[in-house]
Amino acid sequence: MHASLHCAALLGATAVPVSVQVDLARGLPGFFLVGLPDAACIDARVRVVTAVRNAGWELPHKRVTVNLAPGDVRKEGAGFDLAIALGLLQAANLVAPAAGPMLVMGELSLSGDVLPVRGVLPISLLARRMGIGRIIVPELNGPEGALVEDLRVDAVRTLAEAAQVFSGELSVPPSPAEAQPSRDAMLDLSDVRGQETCKRALEIAAAGGHSALLVGPPGAGKTMLARRIPGLLPPPSFEEAVEATSVWSVAGRLGARQGLLTQRPFRAPHHTISVAGLVGGGSPPRPGEVSLAHRGVLFLDELPEFGRAALEALRQPLEDGEVAVVRARGAALLPSRFMLIAAMNPCPCGYEGDPRCQCTVLEKQRYRRRVSGPILDRIDLHVEAGALKPSELAAMPAGDSSAAVRDRVAIARELQRQRFRAMPGVYANAQLRGRALRELSRASSDARAVLAKMMERLGLSARAHDRVLKLARTVADLDDGHPTVEAKHVLEAVQYRCLDRPVQGRSAPPVPSIHLARDAALQAVPPDASSGAIPEVT
Numbered sequence: 001m002h003a004s005l006h007c008a009a010l011l012g013a014t015a016v017p018v019s020v021q022v023d024l025a026r027g028l029p030g031f032f033l034v035g036l037p038d039a040a041c042i043d044a045r046v047r048v049v050t051a052v053r054n055a056g057w058e059l060p061h062k063r064v065t066v067n068l069a070p071g072d073v074r075k076e077g078a079g080f081d082l083a084i085a086l087g088l089l090q091a092a093n094l095v096a097p098a099a100g101p102m103l104v105m106g107e108l109s110l111s112g113d114v115l116p117v118r119g120v121l122p123i124s125l126l127a128r129r130m131g132i133g134r135i136i137v138p139e140l141n142g143p144e145g146a147l148v149e150d151l152r153v154d155a156v157r158t159l160a161e162a163a164q165v166f167s168g169e170l171s172v173p174p175s176p177a178e179a180q181p182s183r184d185a186m187l188d189l190s191d192v193r194g195q196e197t198c199k200r201a202l203e204i205a206a207a208g209g210h211s212a213l214l215v216g217p218p219g220a221g222k223t224m225l226a227r228r229i230p231g232l233l234p235p236p237s238f239e240e241a242v243e244a245t246s247v248w249s250v251a252g253r254l255g256a257r258q259g260l261l262t263q264r265p266f267r268a269p270h271h272t273i274s275v276a277g278l279v280g281g282g283s284p285p286r287p288g289e290v291s292l293a294h295r296g297v298l299f300l301d302e303l304p305e306f307g308r309a310a311l312e313a314l315r316q317p318l319e320d321g322e323v324a325v326v327r328a329r330g331a332a333l334l335p336s337r338f339m340l341i342a343a344m345n346p347c348p349c350g351y352e353g354d355p356r357c358q359c360t361v362l363e364k365q366r367y368r369r370r371v372s373g374p375i376l377d378r379i380d381l382h383v384e385a386g387a388l389k390p391s392e393l394a395a396m397p398a399g400d401s402s403a404a405v406r407d408r409v410a411i412a413r414e415l416q417r418q419r420f421r422a423m424p425g426v427y428a429n430a431q432l433r434g435r436a437l438r439e440l441s442r443a444s445s446d447a448r449a450v451l452a453k454m455m456e457r458l459g460l461s462a463r464a465h466d467r468v469l470k471l472a473r474t475v476a477d478l479d480d481g482h483p484t485v486e487a488k489h490v491l492e493a494v495q496y497r498c499l500d501r502p503v504q505g506r507s508a509p510p511v512p513s514i515h516l517a518r519d520a521a522l523q524a525v526p527p528d529a530s531s532g533a534i535p536e537v538t
């Protein structure tokens with residue numbers, strides 16, 4: 001007596017098929033579970049037998065063998081319980097076999113209730129890809145399954161209900177998704193007075209999905225600005241939302257009966273976070289903050305206070321948009337395409353340039369070096385938030401509302417969507433690199449000449465060159481969708497590199513001036529450029 005059911009295991013943010021095979025044979029009664037189960041999975045033996053008995057069935061005194069195939073994929077957690085239980089009931093002729101192929105996921109309580117599991121959205125997507133038209137999931141995960149078109153979803157509360165659905169006597173459509181509270185509608189950009197350069201930089205960041213670093217003294221409004229970024233971003237497209245929701249589902253972070261994430265994630269971990277907490281890992285491996293921020297914002301306040309190892313671990317996700325989480329058997333890839341927004345003080349006391357500042361040159365250098373060059377190089381915009389006196393604050397203009405900026409950002413993002421039509425998974429200028437960047441940015445010869453000159457003057461790396469070009473593309477997109485990148489766009493873009501430093505000799509490197517790039521940019525602009533005319537390059 002044998003039964004075989006479709007089930008799934010999670011590998012990173014995707015699901016892989018698992019077949020649950022149940023065999024009942026004569027012999028000494030016993031329950032064997034094989035196929036690389038972890039501790040929680042192997043406990044299914046106890047949960048399943050107890051739940052079946054408490055749901056009112058009497059199992060024959062036989063030897064039960066359950067195999068979870070393929071044997072080389074690790075089976076984690078209790079999500080296989082329901083499939084094992086239904087397989088057992090079918091093999092014992094206690095329920096009729098399913099009419100057609102279906103995939104079954106769910107954990108069982110001892111009383112026979114079906115408890116929620118992680119990853120129902122990617123598992124439902126897998127079912128559709130495999131051509132399995134039906135899935136049975138726990139009631140609390142129903143709305144996740146319902147996101148997938150052309151898939152019949154039954155969202156069950158108990159093992160008894162699941163058995164009836166399985167044999168075709170009952171149908172339990174999922175309940176509608178519960179509304180998510182809308183976030184921080186109260187936080188508006190116009191609350192922040194002054195800081196025009198920062199606001200412009202954040203508008204560019206939002207428009208092209210670029211990462212940004214705000215540098216300034218305490219109380220300048222850096223945290224305030226960063227928390228207003230979600231309000232500048234258009235809502236995610238359906239594809240982006242499905243990607244983000246899949247990660248949250250795998251991480252077990254979706255609430256009960258939650259459907260699609262309707263807002264882009266905003267994650268702001270504390271600086272004491274571990275490497276695994278930030279980039280993912282642990283045992284069993286879980287997505288880190290970089291993946292939870294996928295298609296949204298990762299805000300790292302007080303950047304130099306983060307552990308060195310944690311900051312360095314950001315390199316791969318920042319560069320590749322995905323992160324490899326190493327496991328006992330191979331590595332799982334998790335998506336991590338986020339906008340990094342970081343904030344830091346210019347020196348340990350925070351008041352560099354002010355008579356209050358007591359920091360020595362050495363202390364300043366040490367503080368700056370906590371954020372390594374390779375990390376700074378991967379942040380597209382570096383901007384300074386100047387100190388504001390309380391008396392000045394009141395007199396400062398409020399500037400544009402978040403809604404006004406969001407409208408401009410939405411237009412620029414739409415241009416990018418058109419531009420990247422033929423490139424699946426690419427939605428924003430920040431994702432461009434290499435040849436695609438050079439071709440799609442469409443820089444005029446003037447713009448290229450200015451860029452080459454700035455590279456030389458500032459001693460920029462090849463990576464920094466690409467960052468400036470991408471940024472200039474976004475500046476042009478915000479400039480009424482200018483089809484080509486012009487010199488003026490490059491000149492604006494290069495100013496957002498205030499922490500770039502030329503390679504210094506060994507002797508007494510000065511503390512890099514955060515005005516360096518701006519001074520050099522101004523030198524490169526002839527006097528008439530302020531009128532908006534394209535400067536000539538000599």
Ligand SMILES: Nc1ncnc2c1ncn2[C@@H]1O[C@H](COP(=O)(O)OP(=O)(O)O)[C@@H](O)[C@H]1O
Nearest residue numbers: 191192193194195217218219220221222223224
């Ligand atoms: N530019 C600004 N406009 C309005 N309020 C400000 C501004 N800068 C600072 N504040 C006030 O100071 C408080 C601290 O600002 P915060 O963003 O935490 O500064 P930072 O992160 O730069 O140290 C804010 O809650 C706000 O009340």
Ligand SMILES: [Mg+2]
Nearest residue numbers: 222223301343
């Ligand atoms: Mg702050």
